[in-house]
Amino acid sequence: xxxxxxxxxxxxxxxxxxxxxxxxxxxxxxxxxxxxxxxxxxxxxxxxxxxxxxxxxxxxxxxxxxxxxxxxxxxxxxxxxxxxxxxxxxxxxxxxxxxxxxxxxxxxxxxxxxxxxxxxxxxxxxxxxxxxxxxxxxxxxxxxxxxxxxxxxxxxxxxxxxxxxxxxxxxxxxxxxxxxxxxxxxxxxxxxxxxxxxxxxxxxxxxxxxxxxxxxxxxxxxxxxxxxxxxxxxxxxxxxxxxxxxxx
Numbered sequence: 001x002x003x004x005x006x007x008x009x010x011x012x013x014x015x016x017x018x019x020x021x022x023x024x025x026x027x028x029x030x031x032x033x034x035x036x037x038x039x040x041x042x043x044x045x046x047x048x049x050x051x052x053x054x055x056x057x058x059x060x061x062x063x064x065x066x067x068x069x070x071x072x073x074x075x076x077x078x079x080x081x082x083x084x085x086x087x088x089x090x091x092x093x094x095x096x097x098x099x100x101x102x103x104x105x106x107x108x109x110x111x112x113x114x115x116x117x118x119x120x121x122x123x124x125x126x127x128x129x130x131x132x133x134x135x136x137x138x139x140x141x142x143x144x145x146x147x148x149x150x151x152x153x154x155x156x157x158x159x160x161x162x163x164x165x166x167x168x169x170x171x172x173x174x175x176x177x178x179x180x181x182x183x184x185x186x187x188x189x190x191x192x193x194x195x196x197x198x199x200x201x202x203x204x205x206x207x208x209x210x211x212x213x214x215x216x217x218x219x220x221x222x223x224x225x226x227x228x229x230x231x232x233x234x235x236x237x238x239x240x241x242x243x244x245x246x247x248x
Contacts, residue, residue, distance in 0.1 A: 004155060006145035008037045014139055015039035017113040018106040020046075020099065021063065021070070023055035025163050026117030028062045029152050030141060032159040034115075035066045042069040044105055046098045048077040049182060050170045053193035062161070073101050078180060086171055086178050088128075094169065095129025099136050115139040121148035165201055173206050188212075191231045198223040205231070212236040 001009075011017070011034050019031045021043040034041040045059040056072065063070035075097060077083045082093045103114050116133060119142040124130045133140060142152060156163050171180055173188045184207060191205040191212060204215040212231055214224055221241060228239045 003145050003147045003151050004033075004158075007033050007141055007147065007155075010139075010141045010144050011037045011041075011115075012039055014113040014115070015041070016111045017041055017115050017139070018102060018109075018111045019043045020102050020114060020116040020138070021059045022117065023051075023057070023059035023062075024117065024167060025156060025161065026119055026142065026152055028058075028117075029156045029159060029161050030115060030117045031062060031068060032066060032161050033141075033155065035068060036159065040111075042071070042106075042109065042111060044071045044073060044102045046101060047072055047074045048094065048098065048169075049075075050077055050083075050094070050185065052167045052170060053189045053196070055167065058164075071105060073105060075101055078182065083171065084180055086174055086176055086180055088176065090171055091128040091169070092132055094171075096132035096136070099132055099138055103136060103138075113139050115141055118143055119148050119152055120146045165203065173204060175208065178207075178209075187234050187236070190234055191236075194230060194234075195224060195227055198227065206242075207236075210237045212239040213242050214239070215242045 016039065019027060019034060019041060021027045021031055023045065031043050043063045045056055047056055060070060077094055077097065080093055080097065082089045099114065106114050116138050118130060118133060118140040122130065153163050170185045170189060174180060188205050188207050192203060195203060199216055199220045201217045201220065202215065206213040206215065216224060224241065232239045
């Protein structure tokens, strides 16, 4: 069975379902595949305060384009000590809280299953939150169908979904055990948004004890250097490219 047929069969078998829609490529492709399978589906995103710039807006836009019911749930993740202190359990605690909220919404609205965009290339050792998915019985159709990034990119093209650079929770931009605050998170979010208009591919702005360290492909360095003063003006003590000396 080819991956597309496998995916369609699983989605139909577990319908009606809710797609946990992050605004990343994987979850958007999953939602489009569910829509194509002609099943009853809704999309739910979670505003955690840790979302990268643009993700929630992108989630809303794709749900509207596909004419799928869409809901945003609001959770203050910084109210959870293990998240606020950026502890080693942060990812697990955050993912479990998100999925519990989505599962609650699904049950309240007559949906029997929650599905997410975890794919076959995702490594559980690098993603502690995957344990929460298993504990809560969240369906990961791409894993079931052994579809990784390459297969999802092909399917994205077939479904007319834009493949965007991978992203992650804003808490990953800080050193472990660094206390998180809305102000520090927003500063990094603004820095990445400022760069994203000119920088393609992978982009991360790390807050290293108040100093901004920018990770990107080397071909993007000239565009980044032109923005460094603007980034420093956001309140960073200094700005530099990863692997290079500190900017003064």
